[in-house]
Amino acid sequence: MQLQIKYFGLIAEITNCDKETIEFSKTLISELLEELYDKYPSLKQKDFKVAQNHEIVSNNSKITNPEIALLPPFSGG
């Protein structure tokens, strides 16, 4: 499945892009993260959450949506 991964704030500085499309054949968020850690090793040290369907999801969640966002701590307001 093709996934669009969106990056924000400090995370987008590490990936050096706001979004990218990747080909993904596994099922879990945690498996996606393993692939991203391989591509961007310094992501591992960073604090972020994963959103799917515009909600924060746990790493054990299944990927059901082609848009996944990596969200560092919010700092609005």
Place this chain on the structure above:
Amino acid sequence: MQLQIKYFGLIAEITNCDKETIEFSKTLISELLEELYDKYPSLKQKDFKVAQNHEIVSNNSKITNPEIALLPPFSGG
């Protein structure tokens, strides 16, 4: 001693004036109130506090200032 008595809100409607000067020969707020109740009997039914030197005082207080105010419940804001 001459006292200036100030009336506010509902109390000023009962006394039909905002202030008046009265001759007073006793010493306590409670004694002043007795005189005012004689003059304005319907004052007795009303809820108000007495201020002297711009502070609420109890009925047992001595009168030390020629300006005394009768203050019904505040309704600012």
Place this chain on the structure above:
Amino acid sequence: MTKERKPKNVFKEGAISSEFIAESIAKHQSKTSIGAHNIFLGQVRADAIDGKTVSAIEYTAYEDMANPKFHEIRETTFSKFNLTCMHIYHSLGTVKSGEICLFVFVSSPRRKEVFKALEYVVEEIKAKVPVYGKEIFEDSTHQWKVNS
């Protein structure tokens, strides 16, 4: 706080305009240590009481006592909370329903302070300042407002 603040005249004749509030906000843009403002506005309600509707409130005050009380509330609030500044304005005279009669404005580096401080100031004003609201009905009769 060692900085001395002089008693101000808190009262304004008539309603407090939205332009006045905007100017007050704009003046704070040079105070760049501020991170959070909190503003309370009291607005005159067109309450229906026994079939009659409030069209305005006429405010009077024991000003000689009210201004020192406002000052006392300011001083206590500054000592309790970490505020950069505070402004209080209260109407005297006639304020029509829908118009603003009370404007309290607190500012601080941090938001937690402004929430606590603003509620404190407003409750203190309601409890301690001799101001009287006469609710005027459309038929020109009236009743004296009671705070709840």
Place this chain on the structure above:
Amino acid sequence: MTKERKPKNVFKEGAISSEFIAESIAKHQSKTSIGAHNIFLGQVRADAIDGKTVSAIEYTAYEDMANPKFHEIRETTFSKFNLTCMHIYHSLGTVKSGEICLFVFVSSPRRKEVFKALEYVVEEIKAKVPVYGKEIFEDSTHQWKVNS
């Protein structure tokens, strides 16, 4: 509350002006059941960090998630508190120090409700809405803002 409210776009490009806030206040003068307004304004601080001073914050957001989250916060707040209306505006893009980046406005017949509601809304925004502030220093370096 059965009245349905549609999701709005909460974001505004650049700083929120005091004139915009004044217009928003003035629009409420026709709502004569309102007795109390409470307004929170977030202002960009010129914080000094390691000898450098913040000159602006550049805001970005995951808008597709942020607008539904703002809507969810609105709906929950209306269900928890007796409010007449509520407005939320957040800046995107560059907001200079001293300028306003967040404007939350709640109104109710009664003051007790607005105090509780406003603090609830602001804390929910800080906790749940994916917005990012990049603090730009005078020398054009930057760091990512962290909420406390």
